[in-house]
Amino acid sequence: MGEVNPVLNKVKGALFGLAIGDALGGTTExxxxxxxxxxxxxxxxxxxxxxxxxxxxxxxxxxxMTLAVAKGILANPDHPVDSIGNEFLKWYATKPKDVGIIISTVLSTFNGNWFDSAKNAHYHMLHERSAGNGSLMRCLPVALYYQDVKKVEAVTRDQSNMTHFDRLAAEACIIYNRIAFHVLHGKPLKNAIHDEIKGTMYESSITGEKPDCPPDGFVVNTMKWVLYWLFTSDSFSQVVIGAANEGFDTDTVAAIAGGLAGLSCGY
Structure with a gap:
């Protein structure tokens, strides 16, 4: 066997880690x-x-949707929004079992412009409630592909705003992908979490105390629980098993946490 490419090992770990968390938590959702x-x-x-x-x-x-983001980036890395959107629409056309309300609303009313469609859904169909975790669950490929952290932030924000107009969704995605970017480039996971949440609304996660909110679909609550499992666990399996057994939006919390845990430990 040849030497394992350390970056590829981390990328594969991230994508498989996310899928494992998803499959494990899907049972208990x-x-x-x-x-x-x-x-x-x-x-x-x-x-x-x-x-x-x-x-x-x-x-x-x-x-x-994570794979859709990855395929869209590979198709047009310089301007990936439309190609990511095409992948979303192809997936949605297969009538999948599980589609979040916010994402389904935007995809079913898409008018040719992703950002306008998300804004329209936010104000006219979702009662200004589009701070779900659906853009956070799929954003990881952005951090795995781009080599410049500013580009990571820009594309991360765009892919969130395609469906989730609320700024809380984009903010969580950016923090998450900044953590992922630094882990991919050699920083230990817990150090990266500490550095990226300091001074944000998630800073209290540094204490390691259980969040005082349910691990539901609200992106802030999801992020708090993701950070809790990552910050208090010592292995990949501890992260995803903990998330999958906590209840509520188990597949998504376990997937999001599993992506970073898998990135950290490798394939």
Whole structure:
């Protein structure tokens, strides 16, 4: 066997880590922590089932949209918005099992301009509530592709604004991808988290205390739980198993946390 390329190893770790978290957490999505414990004890293997009747190893919209972002970037790295959007629409046309409300609203009313469509959905159909975690769950490929952190930030913001007009969504994506960028380029994960959340609304995560909010679809709550699992866990499996058994939006929290955990430990 030849030498393993360390960067490729991290990139593969990130993408597989996200998919593993998604598949693991897909079983328990929408259940409470107590309901999970009563039904499964603790879910620590990928078993499928759940509300989406997943096959064993099947993933959800988290992985599908992450791959759509990656394919869109590869198709047109200089100006990826339209090519990412084309991948979104191709995926949506397959009538997937799991599509978030915000994303479904934008994709079903797309008018030819992604940013206008997201703004229109925000104000006229979503009652100004588009700070979901759907752009955070898919943004990781941006940090894995671009070599300049400012470009990472710009494309990260754009891919979020394509569907989620609320600035809270873009802010969470940028913090997450800044962490990912620095981990990819050699910084230890917990150091990168500490450095990037200092002075932000997520700074309290440094204490390692459990968030005082549910791990639901609101992007701020999702991000707090992602940071909690990453900051308090010592292994990849501890991150995704913890997230998958906490309840609520388990597949997305486990996918987002699993992406960074997998990036850190490698394929």
């Amino acid at each position: 929408f259940l409470t922590k107590g309901e999970i414990a009563r039904k499964y004890g603790i879910v620590q293997d990928i078993i499928g089932g759940g509300c989406w009747h997943l096959e064993k190893g099947e993933t959800t919209d988290d992985t599908a």
